[in-house]
Amino acid sequence: MTRRDPQLETVTTAVYRFPTDQPEADGTLTWDATTAVAVTLRAGGRTGVGWTYGAPAAAAVVNDQLAGALRGHRAWDVAAGWAAMHRACRNIGTRGVAMMAISAVDVAWWDLKARLLGQPLTTLFGQCRDTVPVYGSGGFTTFDDAQLADQVAGWRAAGCPGMKIKIGESGGTRVDRDLARVRRLRELAGDDAELMVDANGGYTVGQARRVGAALDDLGVTWFEEPVSGDDTTGLAAVRAAVRCDVAAGEYAADLYGVDALLPVVDCLQLDVTRCGGYTGWLRAAALAQSRNLEVSAHCAPALHAPVAAAVPNLRHVEWFADHARLEPLLADGVPPVTAGALRLDPVVMGHGLTIAAGAERWRVD
Numbered sequence: 001m002t003r004r005d006p007q008l009e010t011v012t013t014a015v016y017r018f019p020t021d022q023p024e025a026d027g028t029l030t031w032d033a034t035t036a037v038a039v040t041l042r043a044g045g046r047t048g049v050g051w052t053y054g055a056p057a058a059a060a061v062v063n064d065q066l067a068g069a070l071r072g073h074r075a076w077d078v079a080a081g082w083a084a085m086h087r088a089c090r091n092i093g094t095r096g097v098a099m100m101a102i103s104a105v106d107v108a109w110w111d112l113k114a115r116l117l118g119q120p121l122t123t124l125f126g127q128c129r130d131t132v133p134v135y136g137s138g139g140f141t142t143f144d145d146a147q148l149a150d151q152v153a154g155w156r157a158a159g160c161p162g163m164k165i166k167i168g169e170s171g172g173t174r175v176d177r178d179l180a181r182v183r184r185l186r187e188l189a190g191d192d193a194e195l196m197v198d199a200n201g202g203y204t205v206g207q208a209r210r211v212g213a214a215l216d217d218l219g220v221t222w223f224e225e226p227v228s229g230d231d232t233t234g235l236a237a238v239r240a241a242v243r244c245d246v247a248a249g250e251y252a253a254d255l256y257g258v259d260a261l262l263p264v265v266d267c268l269q270l271d272v273t274r275c276g277g278y279t280g281w282l283r284a285a286a287l288a289q290s291r292n293l294e295v296s297a298h299c300a301p302a303l304h305a306p307v308a309a310a311v312p313n314l315r316h317v318e319w320f321a322d323h324a325r326l327e328p329l330l331a332d333g334v335p336p337v338t339a340g341a342l343r344l345d346p347v348v349m350g351h352g353l354t355i356a357a358g359a360e361r362w363r364v365d
Contacts, residue, residue, distance in 0.1 A: 004116065005076045006044035011067050011105070013059040014038045014355070015365040018326045024140040027168025027202025034322050035364075036330055037062075038355060039104040041112045043075040048112025049355055051330070052100040052273035053300065053323075059365065061101035065089055070105070075116050078109050082279045095253035099276060106277025107303060111350035121351045122344060125282070125310035131341035132308045134158075134301060135196060138321030139165025141174075145184060151321065152188040159340035160319065162194035164222065167211070168202020175211060182218050196222035203227055205234040212242035220244050224269070235264040250274070250298040258284045262291045267315055271298040278307050289313040302327045302334045305342045306351050317342065332356045 019033045037058040038051040052058055069088035073081045085105060089098040114121045136155030139148055148165070155163050165185055167178035178197075185195060197220055203211060208226035215223055221244050227234035229248040239246040245266035252258045252268075252275055261268060268288045272281045285295045294315040297304035301324065304317050319337060327334045333352040335342045345352055 004044070005074050006116075008041055008043045008070050008073050008075060010040075010042045011062065011070055012040045013062050013365075014040075014363055015056045015059050016330060016359055016362040017364045018329060018362050020322065023142060024322070025142045025169075026140065026166040026198065027200040028171060029200065030142075034326055036326070037100070037104055038330070039101075039108045040355070041070075041105070041108045043112060044116055046112060046115045048108040048110070048115060048350060049331075049353060050104045050107025050109070050111060050277065051303070052104040054100045054273075055097055056365065057097050058101040058104065061089070061092070061098055062105060065092060065098070066101060066105055075109075075113050078106070078113060078279060081109060082106055082276065095257075099253040099280075100274055103273050103275065103277040103280065106279050107272060107351075110278045111353075114350040118349060120344075120346065120348055121278075121306035122309050122346075125278075125307060127309050128312050128314075129309050130346075131343055132305050132314070133316045133341050134160060134319040134337055135162030135164060135194070135316050135340075136160040136321075137164045137196075137198075137299075137318045139163075139181070139185065141166050141169040148181070148184065149188055152185065155319075156189070156193075158319075158337050160193075160337075161340050162196050162222070162316065163189050164196035164198055164224070164318075166200065167197045168199030170202075172199070172203040172207050175207070178211065179214055179218070182215065182220065186218065194222070195220045196224070198224035199226050201225045201228035201231075205231075205237050208234070208238045209241040212238055212244065216243045222247055222267075224248065225250075229261070232260050232264050235261075239264055239266065247296065252284065254280070255283060255287060258287055262288060262293060265293070268293050268295045269298045270295050271300065272303050272307060273300050274298075281307050282311070285311045285313060299323050300327075301337075301342060302331065302353060303351065305335050305344060308342075309344055328356075329362065330356060330359050
């Protein structure tokens, strides 16, 4: 061990709950708050931070299952530490909440390593681009026309070339309203915008094929989770029936799940807070590239910025309304969106994010 490669000293967690302005919904879920579980690692007088979005139980996994596995590891040992954390979760399952906990630690670990080296994470990963393209995402099924218009106006002002709304309302029982809202999106977004929709698995396979045919006629290019992302047979059937790209993968937790999706999607979605952090994200993106597939980062735009800048097969990052509002409340250093892209700061250390002092207001643990 050297001074420049110190042992990890402490791992701490904090849970924050950010209420939404009003209840929100997609095709299969309703919520009124978003919970962030943050992890801080310390070594050599530096700290690194990461977080995941999900249940507070992720903090318990970090404290009860992962902290012991981290003991004795050096700040350079990210890959070995990832494997140790994965082994430590064997008896509780390595997906779901466990992988979300691993993800938060891994992001914090890479941030710590880069700060100890005095480098931006983009430099450590190997930078492909100076800006990261985004698309506007939200359009909840609970929105009325005025609320949707306000949101689209914000996306247009930010220069977002693509815009995505939720469909599959009430488990696929409001198809007429789904399609009416897509037509309204076209009116609001203008002729040049890319139209995108997300059904969050709300349709049956037959419904998704029929809705997909209508979406093709409306010029939609992105049909996300027309059926459950776990239903690879259903995704394949929908993909074979529509012209718009079929996307899924936001819940993929490991390379086995990613590998199952690659033959049945046109673009693979990856979420750094769910798929094993930066380590898992880079591995999955490389696997997608081996099949000539692009990847799209799901939500968490600030956390995704440095890793999205490091892969050649990136399509875009989701500038999700809830997280675009939440991230500046949780962290300082959130990169701005201008001209439809996240602007990376070339001189920040690590990913450039630190927990904001004002975030204490939202802390619940």
